[in-house]
Amino acid sequence: MIIRNFLIAWKLSLKGDKKFYAWLTFLVIxxxxxxxxxxxxxxxxxxxxxxxxxxxxxxxxxxFTFLVGVAAAAVLLVVPAYLYDFKPIKEIVLxxxxxxxxxxxMCIMFIMADMGQPWRVWHLMPFIGTMNFPASxxxxxxxxxxxxxxxxxAIAFYVLYRLxxxxxxxxxxxxxxxxxxxxxxxSIHTVTAFLYNGLSARPFWNASILAPRFxxxxxxxxxxxxxxxxxxxRKLSEVEIEDRALFKIAELIAYAMGINLxxxxxxxxxxxxxxxxxxxxxxxxxxxxxxxxKLVPWIWTATLLNLTAFFIFLFPKLRENFTILNIACFFxxxxxxxxxxxxLVIPGxxxxxxxxxxxxxxxxxxxxxxxxxxxxxxxxYTMLLKFSLPIYTGKLRFQxxxxx
Amino acid sequence: MSNSCRRKGIxxxxxxxxxxxxxxxxxxxxxxxxxxxxxxxLQKHFREMNDTEIKKVISRLEKxxxxxxxxxxxxxxxxxxxxxxxxxxLDLSRCIGCRRCVYACVEENNQSLDPQIHWISVLRFKKGDxxxxxxxxxxxxxxxxxxxxxxxxxxxxxxxCENPPCVRACPTQATWKEPDGIVVIDYNWCIGCRYCxxxxxxxxxxxxxxxxxxxxxxxNPKTHYLGNRPRYKGVVEKCTFCIQRTRNGRYPACVEICxxxxxxxxxxxxxxxxxxxxxxxxRVFRLKEDLNTYPKFYYFFAYGR
Numbered sequence: 001m002i003i004r005n006f007l008i009a010w011k012l013s014l015k016g017d018k019k020f021y022a023w024l025t026f027l028v029i030x031x032x033x034x035x036x037x038x039x040x041x042x043x044x045x046x047x048x049x050x051x052x053x054x055x056x057x058x059x060x061x062x063x064f065t066f067l068v069g070v071a072a073a074a075v076l077l078v079v080p081a082y083l084y085d086f087k088p089i090k091e092i093v094l095x096x097x098x099x100x101x102x103x104x105x106m107c108i109m110f111i112m113a114d115m116g117q118p119w120r121v122w123h124l125m126p127f128i129g130t131m132n133f134p135a136s137x138x139x140x141x142x143x144x145x146x147x148x149x150x151x152x153x154a155i156a157f158y159v160l161y162r163l164x165x166x167x168x169x170x171x172x173x174x175x176x177x178x179x180x181x182x183x184x185x186x187s188i189h190t191v192t193a194f195l196y197n198g199l200s201a202r203p204f205w206n207a208s209i210l211a212p213r214f215x216x217x218x219x220x221x222x223x224x225x226x227x228x229x230x231x232x233x234r235k236l237s238e239v240e241i242e243d244r245a246l247f248k249i250a251e252l253i254a255y256a257m258g259i260n261l262x263x264x265x266x267x268x269x270x271x272x273x274x275x276x277x278x279x280x281x282x283x284x285x286x287x288x289x290x291x292x293x294k295l296v297p298w299i300w301t302a303t304l305l306n307l308t309a310f311f312i313f314l315f316p317k318l319r320e321n322f323t324i325l326n327i328a329c330f331f332x333x334x335x336x337x338x339x340x341x342x343x344l345v346i347p348g349x350x351x352x353x354x355x356x357x358x359x360x361x362x363x364x365x366x367x368x369x370x371x372x373x374x375x376x377x378x379x380x381y382t383m384l385l386k387f388s389l390p391i392y393t394g395k396l397r398f399q400x401x402x403x404x
Numbered sequence: 405m406s407n408s409c410r411r412k413g414i415x416x417x418x419x420x421x422x423x424x425x426x427x428x429x430x431x432x433x434x435x436x437x438x439x440x441x442x443x444x445x446l447q448k449h450f451r452e453m454n455d456t457e458i459k460k461v462i463s464r465l466e467k468x469x470x471x472x473x474x475x476x477x478x479x480x481x482x483x484x485x486x487x488x489x490x491x492x493x494l495d496l497s498r499c500i501g502c503r504r505c506v507y508a509c510v511e512e513n514n515q516s517l518d519p520q521i522h523w524i525s526v527l528r529f530k531k532g533d534x535x536x537x538x539x540x541x542x543x544x545x546x547x548x549x550x551x552x553x554x555x556x557x558x559x560x561x562x563x564x565c566e567n568p569p570c571v572r573a574c575p576t577q578a579t580w581k582e583p584d585g586i587v588v589i590d591y592n593w594c595i596g597c598r599y600c601x602x603x604x605x606x607x608x609x610x611x612x613x614x615x616x617x618x619x620x621x622x623x624n625p626k627t628h629y630l631g632n633r634p635r636y637k638g639v640v641e642k643c644t645f646c647i648q649r650t651r652n653g654r655y656p657a658c659v660e661i662c663x664x665x666x667x668x669x670x671x672x673x674x675x676x677x678x679x680x681x682x683x684x685x686x687r688v689f690r691l692k693e694d695l696n697t698y699p700k701f702y703y704f705f706a707y708g709r
Contacts, residue, residue, distance in 0.1 A: 045637040046596075047519065047614035056601040056611060116596015116611065116638025119445060123576040123595055130449050130577045130593075138575035138599050200695045201569060201605035280539055354525060354560060354607040355538030 005164060005398045012396065013386035020386075027379045034372010037365045038113060046116060048365040054358035055349040059366040060114040062341035063373070066221065067103045067110070068192045069214065069340055071148065073222020074100035075185030076252060082178050088245035094392065095233060096226055097156045098384045100185075104149040106377040113369050137195040144188045151181045156388075164391045164398050189214050202348045204281035207270075213263045214340070219256035220306075221336035223249045224329040229381075231322070237389050247320055253332070254313035261310060281347035289351065294359045299343050305335035440464055449577065450590040450629065461592075462629065469634055473620040480628045482651040484584035490645050490700065491585075492656075493668035493682040494559060497705045501526055501550045501557030505658035505667065509561075512646060512657035513632040514624050516616035523610065523643040524561040524658060531556055536691075561658075562587060562608035562643035563691060563699030573603035579640070585672075585700050586645050588630035596638040605692050606699075609642045645669070672700065682706075 041048050051058040074096040081090035112118050123129040124142055133139040155177050162169040193214040196205035227246050234241045268286075271279040283289050288296050312318045312328035319325050351357050362370070390396035443464055448457065462479050469477035506524045515521040527541040531554055534540065541558075551557070568587050571579055578593040579600055601609045615637040627633040628648035635641050646656035650669070659667040670677035679702070682688065686704040 045612070045614040049613075052613065053601065053607070053610055056598045111597075114597070116598070116640075117594065117636070120576075120593070120595045123449075123578070123593055130452070132572075132575050132577045135572045136575045136599070138573065138597065142575065195599075196602075199569065199573070199603050201603055277537075277539065348602070351539055352607055353538075353605050354527060354543070355541050356543055356607075 002161070008398075009164070009387055009391060009396060012390060013383060016386070023382065024379070027375045027382070030375035031372050031379065034369050034375065037368035037372065041113075041365055041369065042118075046114075048363060050360050050363040050366065052358055052360075054352040054356055055346060055360040057114070057345055057349070058360055059342065059362035059370055060110045062345045063370055064107050064110040064114070065192060065344060066337050066341045067107045068145070068189055069218030069336070070222040070225055071100045071103035071107065071145075072185045072189040072215070072218045073226070074152065075182050076219055076223050076249070077226070078178060078185070079182060080248070082175075086248070088242040089248060092230060092239075092241050092245055094156060094159055094388065095230065095385070097152045098388065099222075099226060099229065099381065100152045101149060101156065102377050102381040102384065104145055104152070105380055106373055107145060108149075109373045109376065110370075113373065137191065137198055140191045141188075141195055144184065144191050148181075148184050148188050151177055151184055155181065160388050160391050163394075164396065166397050186215065189218050196344070196348065199348075201353050202281075203278035204348045205344075207267065209263055209267050213260060213267070216256055216260035216263055217336050217340050220253055220260060220309075220332050221340070223253050223256075224309075224332040224336075227253075227329050228326060228333075231326070233385065233389075237385075238393050238395075239389065243320075246325075247316075250313055250319040250325060251316075254310070254319070257306065257310040257313060257332070261306065280351055284350050284357075285343060285347040290357060292350075292357050292359050294361055295343065295346060298338050302335045302338035302343060305331040306339065309335060440468065444592070447592050449593050451580070458629075465629075465633070472634070473623050475620050475623060475625060477623065477625045477627060477633070479633050480626075480648060481630075482628060482648070484582050484586075485651060487671075487673055489585045489672040490564065490650060491670060491672035491677075491679040491683075492564070492645065492701045493679050493688075494701070494703050495666040495668070495682075495686075495706045496556065496558060496703055497707050498664045498666035499526075499557045499559060500664055500666075501528055501545070501552075501555070502663065504661045504663060505559060508657040508661035509643070511622070512624055512649070513644075514616075514618055514627070514634055515610075515641075516612065516614075516618060516635075517622070518617045519614055521610045521612070521616070521641070523608070523641075524559050525607065526557055526559045528555050528557055530554060558703070559658075560606055560608070560691065561701070562645075563606050563697070563701040564643075564645060566698035566700060567696060569603040569605065569695075569697060570600035570609065573599045575599060582630070584651070586630075586647055586650075587642070588644055588647065589640060589642065590630070591633070591635050591639045591641070594639040596640065598640065600640060605695050605697060609640050611640050612637050 049058060077089055077093050077096035080086040081093045112121065115121065124131050124139065126133070126143070131139045131142070133143070155174060158174055159169050190211045193211035196202070197207070197210045200206055227249055230241050230246060233239055268282070271282045280289055284292065285295050285299050287293070309328040309331040312324055319328065346360055350359070447461055450458075453461065458481055462481065466477055466479055469475075469479070503526050506522050506526060509515070509523050510517070510521075513523065515523065525543055527538070527543055528545040529537065529541050536558065545555075564585055564587055566585070568581055571581055571587060575597060576593060576595055578595070579587060579589045581587050596611070598611055601611060612635055616635050618634070623634070624632060626648060628644075628651070631644040631647035646654075650656060655669055659669045668678050668682055670679035672679060674680065682704055683702055686706060688702045688704040690699045690702060
């Protein structure tokens, strides 16, 4: 029965107007371009990227890190909705969870794209492989990310199932999962931060401030993305999302960005005031090192965008004007994408452990594969929405097949 | 930590064979050229295999090498010798920066020639400047003659740490420290995530960004499974103190080639070894001692200059 109903809902989700098909076609074309680039990478090896022994992680891992933050931010919606029973947000929590599912799926794709031997991925699975647990933080990351994916999938589909048969979900079933998902969301970003943080070989990452900064910045970029996505949902479907909910999220972003900027200031002070040899990477990032300064314009753009967005979010009058709000959200997403992406990963490798400077910027293959993965993410989210919206709005209801 | 890897592999194998059978029909070619694909795909972790399984794997790998290079290649599995802890000494007062060690290593250990992979990096430092100032060191120096008066040289390779950060980082236990102290990699188990490269403080690990390229006539056919056997695209490799030589009582290639005798090698547990003499009588230091990695690679000064 459930399977039959699922198939009905799935079939329904494939139907749409011309705009919808045009959007799908657009995404599929980007995915095909990405897949083509990935196939050439599979054949020729990661030599087609700009990564080398000196800078052994690049654009893929940068995107991965950013997206873990987006996924973690779903918690920001879950907390007020379920703990404080804040009604306007509670109604849209589902879409946040679907975004988390999408982001984690994209994370997994970026990791696969970065692997030299993707066929051997089973080697790091628990029980069937030889996972180096608990010693390796990467093993931890595999566990928490997949766990997070499972929890959010379970919550989202349980809620959808109950809605589809015209019933409220039972808190006794879903309550423990929601409570679990809160620390779990924090854990995915903490563990990802620790993955860098634990390496004494890389002074740029080996700073205790890394995990708190990860969380603070995740609570900016993820919700900013959601504010934009929710407005789109509101516009393209019958779902009613109250302004109040969006403004609440915007208010939370203001606090998160304040904390993020404070932590950044603390880091900047420590690095530049003490000025030991270990501040070379941050020197490279902000001012350039020995004449190498590829990241400098990027990080200052990010700083400027983040500061501007912060001031907009700070004042209710500004953040409650949708045009300005959207600009601020856009600034923040780009700002954090630079700061928590390339701005975090690349300086860890520059200068490398023997002092060499190899300047990295992604190759065309890396860019195309990345575009392909983002398009895949957009497609997944579109389809998840398309699948759940009729159920959510009550358009699609299945007959109770068993009298309770 | 290292023992947790020796779990029973039977269930896993059975599971994977089932899964493989299912997958086989749909995704991958199964013609003769790919007959060993599934054997390779399902190959177990080196330390989880028993002697029979290792024999089978070795004969398959030797056959693959023979097909590729049209040449008999032997892949040894010599075990660590009891009572041996290998240690390395490098006399900075002698090193002239000639890089003969770099190329002897490439010749012995079958590194890729294109793209070029070196396991040893020789760094050049300006005399009278900051002491071992890595940030101002030069790796690509290219004068007509070495040594140059105003410089000193420091070769760096895998330091075979007693507490190796790379081993801790590896998510699949594909790299580990052998009982004789050599940190090795199972090239058939490495997934190519490169976390070990981020973790290594000595820049000692190399990745096969492309398929390693080495003409058959330049292939050293005497190899070890954990050492210089031909590698694959997408896996990490590194110095193994020439495991194929040293476990058979020979010196590493870099020690043999050094024209000035700057390189010393021996058993740290043997009180009469040359390396023990150097440690006990010379001014030794180890690279980045503040990281507590405890390298078994000692730099020292036999005489001042």
